[in-house]
Amino acid sequence: MRQNRKPSAVTDRSGLAGATRLVVKVGSSSLTTVGGGISEAALLGLVEQLAAVRNAGTELILVSSGAIAAGLAPLGLPRRPRDLATQQAAASVGQGLLMARYTQAFGAHGVTVGQVLLTADDLIRRQQYANAFRALNRLLALGVVPVVNENDTVATHEIRFGDNDRLAALVAHLVKADALVLFSDVDSVYDGPPAQGARRIPHVGSADDLRGASIGRTGTAGVGTGGMATKVEAATMAAESGIPALVTSTDNAARALAGEDVGTWFASRGNRRPARLLWLAHLADTRGRLILDDGAVTAVASGSRSLLPAGITSVDGDFEAGDPVELTDTAGLVVARGLVNYSSQELPEMLGRSTRELARNLGPHYEREVVHVDDIVLV
Structure with a gap:
């Protein structure tokens, strides 16, 4: 795999079925129970779809939340802690559990996974950026599915991405992905609360397509840090740097990866630029x-x-x-x-x-x- 790899042209959601390299992000709310433990059924269902895509020839990078949530039950914590030190402790316990499940689940389909933990410094400092690029590309060359997560155990408030949605956008930029797919527990971006009869927004070609939309902050499970607002921000961040993105639910994973008309498609509308400038524009304090x-x-x-x-x-x-x-x-x-x-x-x-x-x-x-x-x- 050469550093000058050019992404294939994915101009609309139908192109996902023929993409050669995808970054897929899954949130805590899609992997864990309300109590904080890993949902075996949810994880196995997602892995089945992703393994099928990988075995069909598409290179895949999975950005997975869930480490902190997975560590809650073993530590006897009733809810996600607010203080950074306890979050780091939960991540330390939960990350191993999460990777063990992924290793077993993907292995059942003949797919090897590898853990990659990143902090903001890894994608904005030139040397660390180059190291992360080489590591991920070598894993892909070896047929491995890298499972990426923010390094919550050592990240501080000052350097952390804040959520894995935006981390996924930076990783998609780093590996020159053909597209970014963001899975959550909501099937699309709506112009208001879905329970109140809001309208699905199927396509976003510019900021005008989101004008007037009321986008909430939290998922239903209450164990993550993102919500629809951060997914829209991450999809916009990717699209503005030349990488199209799809926002939909894990229930739609099979249809989404097959290129069917589900979710909200963010069309690419910009040139790719250095990751540190994406960070500077969207994430930096x-x-x-x-x-x-x-x-x-x-x-x-x-x-x-x-x-x-x-x-x-x-x-x-x-x-x-x-x-x-x-x-x-x-x-x-x-x-x-x-x-x-x-x-x-x-x-x-x-x-x-x-x-x-x-x-x-x-x-x-x-x-x-x-x-x-x-x-x-x-x-």
């Missing part, structure tokens, strides 16, 4: 802001210019080099986000000065952009 003069705003908004210290009028917040920051105009309107090359302590004496002057007075280290064009995403 900014640590401060740089206020720009009119000339710098115009330069940044062009999408082809780096931000130099001469165009910055003031600095707000406490951040280090490499942190994500907002770039705003003088009225406070955010025009972009970027990864800053200097700390908030270094920047004040640099404002309004040219890089040549800074290099002459402060040293060659300061002859750099404050934010390089490759680390800027417009919002």
Whole structure:
């Protein structure tokens, strides 16, 4: 498998049946009981469908939630804990149980699985990104189905993805998937509560198709962290980077993977871009802001210019080099986000000065952009 692999053209949901590489995400609510244990029937039913797709020749990456939920019952916890330390403990217990079930269930169909645990750093830092890419591609080359989960046991509030829906979108981007399929306990995106006669939204070609829709936050099982809103966000995130996505229920798995008209299809509508820019646009918690003069705003908004210290009028917040920051105009309107090359302590004496002057007075280290064009995403 070469790093320059080009995805096959999946232009609508019917193309899923002929896709060569898919990323499939399944949520906690689709795998576990309300009490927190793994539902054997649900897991076996899903694996049967996925194994059939894999045995038919499609490369498959499964992004699976459920580790924390699976650890609740063994630890005697009645519900998902709120504090991070107990979540990490539940994930430590539950991840092994979940992988044991997957290993056994896929093995019954002659399919080998491998565990891959990721944190945000693995997909936004260049070296870790390359390592994750190589590992996943080698697993696929060996015929293995990678089972990916956020590394809840070590992730912190600052670096975690927050839910596996958005992790799945980043993984789909990483492996150059043909499409992303997001399974949950709701069969489609609706324009309101399904129980109140809402209308199914079958196709999303732009943000206008979701305008006015009321999308809830939680699933019915109450053991996950996502909900329909995060699935819509993840599907949009994938679509805007050139990867189409389908949102539907695990009950529709067979029909969805066969390309039938189920769920909500998010058509691709953008070019693929570096994963760190997807993270920066959709997931990053900014640590401060740089206020720009009119000339710098115009330069940044062009999408082809780096931000130099001469165009910055003031600095707000406490951040280090490499942190994500907002770039705003003088009225406070955010025009972009970027990864800053200097700390908030270094920047004040640099404002309004040219890089040549800074290099002459402060040293060659300061002859750099404050934010390089490759680390800027417009919002």
